[in-house]
Amino acid sequence: MMEIPEALVIARQINQILAGRTIVQVTAGQTPHKFAFYAGDPAAYPALLVSMTISQAKARGGMVEIAAGAATLVFSDGAAIRHWPVGSKRPDKHQLLLALDDGSALTASIQMYGGIWCFQGDDFDNPYYQVAGDKPSPLSEQFDSEYFMAILAAPGCEKLTAKAALATEQRIPGLGNGVLQDILYRAGIHPRQVVRLLDLAAKERLFLAVKETMTEMVASGGRDTEKDLFGQPGGYQTRLSKNTVGQACPKCGQVIQKESYLGGSVYVCPGCQPLSN
Numbered sequence: 001m002m003e004i005p006e007a008l009v010i011a012r013q014i015n016q017i018l019a020g021r022t023i024v025q026v027t028a029g030q031t032p033h034k035f036a037f038y039a040g041d042p043a044a045y046p047a048l049l050v051s052m053t054i055s056q057a058k059a060r061g062g063m064v065e066i067a068a069g070a071a072t073l074v075f076s077d078g079a080a081i082r083h084w085p086v087g088s089k090r091p092d093k094h095q096l097l098l099a100l101d102d103g104s105a106l107t108a109s110i111q112m113y114g115g116i117w118c119f120q121g122d123d124f125d126n127p128y129y130q131v132a133g134d135k136p137s138p139l140s141e142q143f144d145s146e147y148f149m150a151i152l153a154a155p156g157c158e159k160l161t162a163k164a165a166l167a168t169e170q171r172i173p174g175l176g177n178g179v180l181q182d183i184l185y186r187a188g189i190h191p192r193q194v195v196r197l198l199d200l201a202a203k204e205r206l207f208l209a210v211k212e213t214m215t216e217m218v219a220s221g222g223r224d225t226e227k228d229l230f231g232q233p234g235g236y237q238t239r240l241s242k243n244t245v246g247q248a249c250p251k252c253g254q255v256i257q258k259e260s261y262l263g264g265s266v267y268v269c270p271g272c273q274p275l276s277n
């Protein structure tokens, strides 16, 4: 799933190649998908989007938001967004296709679940969308040590585990179960470690790990487990992911393990991320 680094990379790529392109044709909802969510009726999307010119794209947490004339188009984290150059074979299955005036196309396909939201003005009151715009990005200056410590000190957070605190309930929109793995590995903290048992030094390490891991992921073009606008994997080599499970940890030599935890797989190095009670 797209998270903050990939959303930033894809938004940048859209700005590089699609700014100034006009949308000439729109197909919304071609392939039925139970967990593809639209803003209102997708049948209204052509009327909202055709003849609009794409001005810019930006990341909003783990979402990509595109401004096109009077319309705003938002892809949430479960959408795979791809560009298809002139002459390339477009996919048969998709939940949105925008044909552009240069003959190329942009598609969105929903993986497990996700939103493809189009609206005019600010006529959209989805809580995930709102909170993703209201809270500061971990890459912003506003997201400083004080801000991070306040998240961990908020009522109820102390009894949560590190995974629950960082990657659930939109405390940090766009930080999901993907980037979480390398953040915790870098900080030396187990996903099941209870926040209350983290000392100040561990919390500081965690803060730095959020900043440094995200920065590195963006600089490398996103994670190698995700694809960019052109269908290419990112250049950031994930330390803990499906790509490294079963391998020896480069720091301590112990075998990287996979567990199911809180509705998703977590990857752990038992040597680097000891669990204390």
Ligand SMILES: [Zn+2]
Pocket: 249, 250, 251, 252, 253, 254, 269, 270, 271, 272, 273
């Ligand atoms: Zn290790």
